[in-house]
Amino acid sequence: MRQRRPEATSGRRIEPLATLPLFHKLAGRKVVLVGDSEGALWKAELLAATGAEVAVFAAEGAAHFTALAAAPPAGQVVVHARRWEPGDLAGAALAIGDIEDANEIEAFVAAARLAGAPVNIVDKPDFCDFSFGTLVNRSPLIVAISTDGAAPVFGQAIRTRIETLLPETLKAWAQAAKDWRPAVQARELPFAIRRAFWELFTDKAMGESGRLPADGDRAELFAALERIEAAPGRGRVSLVGAGPGDPELLTLKAIRALQSADIILYDDLVSPGVLELARREAKRMMVGKTGYGPSVKQSDINALIVSLAGQGKHVVRLKGGDPGIFGRAG
Numbered sequence: 001m002r003q004r005r006p007e008a009t010s011g012r013r014i015e016p017l018a019t020l021p022l023f024h025k026l027a028g029r030k031v032v033l034v035g036d037s038e039g040a041l042w043k044a045e046l047l048a049a050t051g052a053e054v055a056v057f058a059a060e061g062a063a064h065f066t067a068l069a070a071a072p073p074a075g076q077v078v079v080h081a082r083r084w085e086p087g088d089l090a091g092a093a094l095a096i097g098d099i100e101d102a103n104e105i106e107a108f109v110a111a112a113r114l115a116g117a118p119v120n121i122v123d124k125p126d127f128c129d130f131s132f133g134t135l136v137n138r139s140p141l142i143v144a145i146s147t148d149g150a151a152p153v154f155g156q157a158i159r160t161r162i163e164t165l166l167p168e169t170l171k172a173w174a175q176a177a178k179d180w181r182p183a184v185q186a187r188e189l190p191f192a193i194r195r196a197f198w199e200l201f202t203d204k205a206m207g208e209s210g211r212l213p214a215d216g217d218r219a220e221l222f223a224a225l226e227r228i229e230a231a232p233g234r235g236r237v238s239l240v241g242a243g244p245g246d247p248e249l250l251t252l253k254a255i256r257a258l259q260s261a262d263i264i265l266y267d268d269l270v271s272p273g274v275l276e277l278a279r280r281e282a283k284r285m286m287v288g289k290t291g292y293g294p295s296v297k298q299s300d301i302n303a304l305i306v307s308l309a310g311q312g313k314h315v316v317r318l319k320g321g322d323p324g325i326f327g328r329a330g
Contacts, residue, residue, distance in 0.1 A: 006265070006287045006296055006304055013280050018148040019131065027051030027075070030091050032117070034084045034108060035098025036061030039122055041068065043096055043132070048072040052093070057084035084108070089115040094130075098122040125149045134159040138166060141174035169212055173205040176213040183222070189229065192262075192312060197225045199260050206256075235309035238316045241323045245271035258282075262313040265301065269320030282316075 031047050033040060036058035045068055047054045054077045056065050062081035069077040080088075086107075089095055095112035099105050099121060109127050112119035118129040125131070125148075133144035134155040143162055147155045177198075184197055201221055205213070228234075238257040243249045250258075258264070258278040266275065268288035275284065287296045287304070301317075308315045317323075 006285050006300065009284045009286050013276075013278075015276070019146060021133070021144055021146065022130075023142065023144075024094070025050075026093060029053065029093040030055060032057070032084070032089055032092045032095045032112075033098075034058075034096070035122070036064055037098050038064075040096075040098040041065060043098070043122075044068060044077055045073065046132070047094075047096075048075040048077050051075040054078070055088065055092075056080065057082065057088065059083045086111040086114070089117055091115075092117040095119045096122070136162050136166060138168070138171040138174060140178050141166075141170055167209045169209055170205065172212045173209065176218070177201060177205075180218060180221075184225070187225075187229075189225075193225075193228050195260075196228050197221065200224050203256070206252075235312045236314050237305055237309050238314070239323055240316055240318050242266075242270045242274045242318055242320050243322070245269070245274065245320065247271070247273040247277055250274065250277070257316050258318070260314055261316040263308050264316045264318050265305065266318040267320050270318055274318070278316075 026047065027050060029052055031052045031054050033044055033047065033054055034057045035043075040056070040058070041064050044054050044056055044065060048068070049072075051074045053075055054072075056062075056069075056077060056079045058065065058079060059082055062079050065077060065079045069079050089111050092112070092115055095108070095115070095117040097105065097108045097119070099108060105121055105124060105127055109119050109121065113129075119127065120130055120132070121127040131146060131149060133146040134152070136143035136145075136159055143159075143166070145155045145158050145162070180201075184194060189197075204217060204221065238261070240250075240254045240257050255277055258274075261279055261282040263283045263285060264275070264278055265285050265287045268286070278284070285304075287301050305315050305317060
């Protein structure tokens with residue numbers, strides 16, 4: 001049988017994207033909103049929730065915003081009961097228009113871009129520099145869903161599905177991560193050790209998401225961090241079966257292993273969809289074992305796994321099918 005050697009692969013790690021999802025920090029920044037509809041009112045509330053200073057221009061219907069302006073969720077909402085003017089856009093971080101008149105749309109878009117503000121015209125994707133996604137709010141954990149404007153109702157259905165998967169208590173775990181992060185950063189640890197700490201945090205948060213984090217969790221995790229510091233360079237190996245190739249059939253534990261891997265050694269039979277779930281920064285190496293075709297010797301694969309783990313890496317051996325059957329767990 002012809003022999004192969006393990007080889008690094010550099011295939012694409014992500015499929016094409018219709019848009020790039022970004023999360024915009026708006027606290028204390030000016031956002032201009034033109035319109036007086038119920039949709040504009042919701043946009044104003046959403047923007048204010050980020051801490052933005054929302055300037056609303058509503059020639060008619062300004063009274064819709066009275067209650068929101070009096071008690072915004074955060075930030076502030078200032079209502080101007082008049083038509084917008086180009087000078088109003090100076091210094092704006094974003095510009096949103098709920099506008100129907102074609103001439104006014106063109107004028108607003110031109111004024112916003114002249115002021116350097118990305119612009120969104122509600123329900124007019126051809127005039128938009130950005131779009132609003134459907135949100136799952138566990139702030140500081142935030143999930144946004146977009147269909148690129150194709151089917152908002154479909155996006156809302158996806159949001160509902162995700163809502164059922166993410167307990168409200170994850171909000172507290174995400175806040176704990178934010179609160180504990182400065183103490184981790186202050187230790188000036190190597191990246192690999194910091195990531196090991198956050199992997200332990202994630203395992204605890206996901207495994208015990210039915211309850212709120214407590215001081216005992218912090219103490220336990222920081223004690224584990226001290227043990228990791230005392231024994232740096234200790235790698236680990238995860239054996240993951242890719243099953244018949246459908247990514248939806250992977251276990252949650254398998255997905256967590258793929259998303260925390262430093263190096264993934266995989267077979268020819270592993271589907272691109274399974275590899276798509278892996279951590280983007282993970283190095284991928286083909287160690288193909290194909291029936292009646294050129295294959296990498298099992299002894300070479302074993303030696304490579306031991307060598308990489310000895311360098312402190314998290315090595316994932318990803319095999320097609322069930323690696324525990326017929327002694328294929330290598």
